[in-house]
Amino acid sequence: MGFIQEAFLLNALAAALISGALCAFLGVYVHLKRIIFIGIALSEVAALGIAAGLYVGVWPEASASVLTVLVALLFWWPGRGGLLSREAVLGLVYCVAAALAIILLAVNPMAEAHGVDLVSGNLLYTMGSDIILLSLLAIGTLALHLLLFPRFLFVSFDPQTARTLGLEERMVEFLMYLTLGLCIAVSMKTTGILFVFSSMLIPPMVGLVLCRRVWAVFVVAVVVAEAAGFLGLWASFAWDLPTGPAIVCVEGVLFLLATVARALRQA
Secondary structure, X not given: OHHHHOXXXXXXXXXXXXXXXHHHHHHHHHHHOOOOOHHHHHHHHHHHHHHHHHHHOOOHHHHHHHHHHHHHHHHHOOOOOOOOOHHHHHHHHHHHHHHHHHHHHHOOOOOHHHHHHHHHOOHHHOOHHHHHHHHXXXXXXXXXXXXXXXXXXXXXXXXXXXXXXXXXXXXXXXXXXXXXXXXXXXXXXXXXXXXXXXXXXXXXXXXXXXXXXXXXXXXXXXXXXXXXXHHHHHHHHHHOOOHHHHHHHHHHHHHHHHHHHHHHHHO
């Protein structure tokens, strides 16, 4: 296909496929643990980290990674709890992070142009260094999760039983939140909030609609993310559409088709 003959489009496709696969894979755990809105909250925290990096003149990926991982680990910290629900805290983090990001972008004329990119992303400006960083993160994350897959799964499904059986539930959760924070922070710079959150949300939903076995949910989620990345980028090229939102719309169409397929199968 003609659109993948251009170097910058190949970079965009690689970023969409790698980020999409990472977010979709980790998104299954997010669904299993019923912490859906942690994705959007951490995405906004990563946006704040990027805005802060641009404001003070440091590497945005570094500032976003540090801030996002710290906030992710705060959600993991055993001492959390009390009268406030997790959803309320996530809403608070999202609102404050979004407000601070907007303020930092507004007071920094050099960074104000990045405001739209933080939301919808700008895959077409993906650099080779972005691909290398995403690839290293993907290899490390997937290797860790495949190595400890049964433990991650058990802790996501039934943390109380995992703790009773001595499966080091807190350490496994720590690694889960750590990789989640890093994935969101690194993906955010290239793909934007919308892409990151939707890739954590929609492809796993397709897997949960179509599959009964958990391992199959992971496989379908990653396949859907890859298909949406390719088709969305093609649609963006063919009809001159914003790349990130086009990919998200394709994910929505795939979810609709999966829902229809399940209804027909059960009829």
